[in-house]
Amino acid sequence: MALLLGACATEQGPAPPPPPPQSDMTGRWTMSAPSGPPCGMEFEGMPGQMQGTLVPDGGCPGHLYLSRRWTFVQDTLTIADKDGQPLATLKLSDTQFTGQSTAGTPLTLSR
Secondary structure, three states, X not given: OHHHHHHHHXXXXXXXXXXXXXXXXXXXXXXXXXXXXXXXXXEEOOOOOOEEEEEEOOOOOOOHHHOOXXXXXXXXXXXXXXXXXXXXXXXXXXXXXXXXXXXXOEEEEEO
């Protein structure tokens, strides 16, 4: 009986979602794609909020030069244009984000 109770005490529920890369996304990030040079993106927002605006440098891959908004929910970052239409979706992976544009271009976002 004691063995059964001991086994129950060590069982764990589902793993919690990974934490955001830091308390907020604000600041300068670099977007990279295999088919071109990296571009800078300045994420703006209030500390602790997981949404805001962004200002891309020129030369961003695909249509990411149209990026104006971002949201971070659980482990997914969505970059959108001024109308809220998604341009890219990226997942948190260690200290960077990886994913793709809506056109299918592989992307990496890192500090």
